[in-house]
Amino acid sequence: MTDERRLASHWTKVATAWLPFADAASADLPLARLLRLALFQVSVGMAAVLLNGTLNRVMIVELSIPAWLVALMIAIPLLVAPLRALIGHRSDTHRSVLGWRRVPFIWFGTLMQFGGLAIMPFALLLLGRPGDEGLGVAASVLAFLLTGLGMHMTQTAGLALATDLASEDKRPRAVALLYVMLLAGTMVAALSMGALLLDFTPTRLVQVIQAAAVITFVLNIVALWKQEPRHARVPQDNAPAPAFTELWAAFISRGRTARLLATIGIGAAGFAMQDALLEPYGGEILGLSVGATTALTGAWAAGALAGFAVSGRALGIGGDPLRLAGSGLVIGVAAFLMILFAAPFQSTAMLYAGAFAIGLGLGLFSVGTLIEAMGLAKDEGAGLVLGAWGAVQAGCAGIAIALGGLFRDLMSAQAARGTFGGALGDPATGYAAVYCLEILILLASLVALGPLVSQNRERAFTASGPIGLREFPT
Numbered sequence: 001m002t003d004e005r006r007l008a009s010h011w012t013k014v015a016t017a018w019l020p021f022a023d024a025a026s027a028d029l030p031l032a033r034l035l036r037l038a039l040f041q042v043s044v045g046m047a048a049v050l051l052n053g054t055l056n057r058v059m060i061v062e063l064s065i066p067a068w069l070v071a072l073m074i075a076i077p078l079l080v081a082p083l084r085a086l087i088g089h090r091s092d093t094h095r096s097v098l099g100w101r102r103v104p105f106i107w108f109g110t111l112m113q114f115g116g117l118a119i120m121p122f123a124l125l126l127l128g129r130p131g132d133e134g135l136g137v138a139a140s141v142l143a144f145l146l147t148g149l150g151m152h153m154t155q156t157a158g159l160a161l162a163t164d165l166a167s168e169d170k171r172p173r174a175v176a177l178l179y180v181m182l183l184a185g186t187m188v189a190a191l192s193m194g195a196l197l198l199d200f201t202p203t204r205l206v207q208v209i210q211a212a213a214v215i216t217f218v219l220n221i222v223a224l225w226k227q228e229p230r231h232a233r234v235p236q237d238n239a240p241a242p243a244f245t246e247l248w249a250a251f252i253s254r255g256r257t258a259r260l261l262a263t264i265g266i267g268a269a270g271f272a273m274q275d276a277l278l279e280p281y282g283g284e285i286l287g288l289s290v291g292a293t294t295a296l297t298g299a300w301a302a303g304a305l306a307g308f309a310v311s312g313r314a315l316g317i318g319g320d321p322l323r324l325a326g327s328g329l330v331i332g333v334a335a336f337l338m339i340l341f342a343a344p345f346q347s348t349a350m351l352y353a354g355a356f357a358i359g360l361g362l363g364l365f366s367v368g369t370l371i372e373a374m375g376l377a378k379d380e381g382a383g384l385v386l387g388a389w390g391a392v393q394a395g396c397a398g399i400a401i402a403l404g405g406l407f408r409d410l411m412s413a414q415a416a417r418g419t420f421g422g423a424l425g426d427p428a429t430g431y432a433a434v435y436c437l438e439i440l441i442l443l444a445s446l447v448a449l450g451p452l453v454s455q456n457r458e459r460a461f462t463a464s465g466p467i468g469l470r471e472f473p474t
Contacts, residue, residue: 033227034162034165034166034177035181036222036223036225036227037158037161037162037165037178037223037227038177038178038181038223039181039219039220039222039223040106040110040154040155040158040219040220040223040224041155041158041178041179041181041182041185042181042182042184042185042188042189042219043110043113043154043185043215043216043219043220044151044154044155044182044185045181045182045183045184045185045186045187045188045189045301046185046186046189046212046215046216047113047117047147047150047151047212047216048151048186048297049186049189049190049193049294049297050117050120050193050209050212051074051077051144051147051148052074052275052276052297054193054197054208054279054290054293054294054297055074055120055124056070056071056074056275056276056277056279056280058124058200058205058290059073059124059127060276060280060283060284061280061283061284062200062290063124063127065127066405066409067276067277067280067405067406067408067409067430068402068405068406068408068409069137069405070276070405071276071277071401071402071403071404071405071406071408072402072405073140073141073144074144074275074276074401074405075276075397075398075399075401075402076141076144076145076148076398077144077145077147077148077149077151077152077398078148078272078394078395078397078398078401080145080148080149080152082391082394082395083149083152102157102158102160102161102164103157103161103224103227105153105154105156105157106153106154106157106158106161106220106224107224108153109149109150109151109152109153109154109155109157110150110154110216110217110220110221110224111150112146112147112149112150112153113146113147113150113151113154113213113216113220114150114213114214114216114217115146115150116142116143116144116145116146116147116148116149116150117143117147117209117210117212117213117216118210118213119139119142119143119146120140120143120144120147120209121205121206121209121210122139122206123136123139123140123142123143124136124140124205125202125206126139126140127140154220158178158223159178161227162178165227179308180305180308183301183302183304183305183308184305186297186298186301187298187301187302187305189212190294190295190296190297190298190301191295191298193208193212193291193294194290194291194292194293194294194295194298195291196208196291197289197290197291197294198289198290198291198292200289200290200291256452259448259451259452260369260372260373260452261389261392262448263325263369263445263448263449263452264369264373264389264392264393264396265392265393265395265396266396266441266444266445266448267325267328267329267332267365267369267441267442267445267449268392268393268394268396268397268400269396269397269399269400269441270329270332270400270438270439270441270442270444270445271332271358271361271362271365271397271438271442272396272397272398272400272401272404273400273401273403273404273434273437273438273441274336274339274358274404274434274435274438275397275401275404276401276404276405277404277405277408277431277434278293278296278300278339278355278358279293279294279296279297280293280431281339281343281351281428281431282296282348282351284427285343285427285428285431286342286343286346286348286351288348292348295352296351296352296355297355299352299355299356299359300355300356300358300359301359302356302359303355303356303357303358303359303360303361303362303363304359304360304362304363305359305363306356306359306360306363307328307359307360307361307362307363307364307366307367308363308367310360310363310364311324311363311364311367311368312367315367315371320453321367321368321369321370321371321372322368322369322372322449322452322453323368323453324364324367324368324371325364325365325367325368325369325372325449326368326446326449326453327361327364327368328360328361328362328363328364328365328366328368329361329365329442329443329445329446329449330361330446331357331360331361331364332357332358332361332362332365332438332442333439333442333443334357334361335354335355335356335357335358335360335361336354336358336435336436336438336439336442337354337439338350338351338353338354338357339351339354339355339358339435340432340435340436342354343428343431343432366393369389370389372452373389400441404434404437404438407430407433407434407437408430408431408433408434409430410430411429411430411433411434412427412429412430413430415427415429415430
């Protein structure tokens with residue numbers, strides 16, 4: 001019996017040492033319960049792989065749908081992301097007939113996510129049928145909209161529920177652990193779907209997407225089961241809450257805020273413009289299979305997870321968040337150069353390394369700018385700052401994705417006509433133009449970031465522990 005206890009104690013220490021933020025558990029919120037709650041993040045990561053990875057390659061390469069239309073559909077879930085602030089506010093103040101606050105939002109988000117994934121494969125197949133393109137476009141937009149809204153609603157209310165359940169001193173690590181689970185779910189889903197789609201057929205695509213819908217429903221139900229107590233008390237405050245417009249005006253009037261938000265928006269656009277094009281690039285230019293290109297999303301997620309880990313270590317020893325964000329931009333420039341040269345060298349390894357580096361750079365940039373934004377939060381509170389950070393990042397990313405697809409189509413058409421000469425009359429020219437544009441945008445973000453780094457400022461936000469985040473949106 002003594003040996004068994006020693007073995008259990010040994011494996012507990014191993015889990016705590018190797019699982020990031022495993023110390024978020026407490027007596028009131030054991031690690032097993034916290035990991036079960038984090039299953040909703042796995043379902044969100046799985047949907048993200050489909051929306052941002054597998055489907056855009058299938059639509060552009062296998063179904064020959066114009067890249068601008070594909071990019072517009074991929075951008076729909078991001079363009080509705082600013083609604084997360086309203087969803088979070090409503091889940092704070094809402095109480096259902098059964099006494100729950102967060103559960104109804106997670107439940108309806110799950111239903112929307114399930115419904116969007118359920119109709120998505122048939123909507124995509126209609127796009128490829130002559131004469132049914134109009135119906136296919138309408139059904140596809142509905143599917144992407146439902147899936148995107150469901151992801152945002154589930155994730156926002158789920159993260160809020162995690163902060164409700166965790167003790168105040170454990171909340172930063174609890175939210176960070178949920179973010180780790182999102183990235184882990186993204187990697188596992190990318191590798192699994194890649195393996196299932198090695199021998200691509202339309203029937204197999206329908207099976208994979210509908211299986212994802214069923215798994216989403218099951219995972220979210222398991223995650224939600226007996227997590228939120230009924231009749232949870234809603235905080236009461238007799239003082240009138242300041243109007244949103246007043247808080248926003250006070251927040252944006254600060255000298256650093258406008259430049260920081262501009263930097264965030266420019267950088268997010270620079271990283272995201274290729275989101276709908278990376279897998280089609282690998283399939284059309286390098287001849288990779290659907291499964292092989294889906295694994296690119298796994299490489300990106302691994303890079304983002306590495307960026308998160310590096311950020312936590314750097315900030316834990318007193319690193320400057322803005323310099324961290326600048327490092328992410330520089331890594332992003334190098335990443336797009338690797339992807340750009342993967343075509344002439346016909347190097348699959350260079351393409352995967354570039355995808356990993358994109359995730360790494362984006363992770364560093366996102367964490368650095370978020371930490372700096374949190375330092376600006378005073379009377380307005382973290383919710384407004386996180387809402388502004390998320391709205392600017394998601395909105396600019398969505399617009400960039402749509403413009404990236406349109407720009408690729410225009411440049412490819414000009415190259416096919418011989419406008420740029422025979423040497424550039426290649427299908428890779430349209431993709432290369434987008435990657436070059438992204439490099440310029442990232443450099444512009446570095447220019448916007450420079451004055452912020454050089455200014456001496458009093459930090460209003462002090463890192464606490466290895467990561468020091470009160471909240472971490474995804």
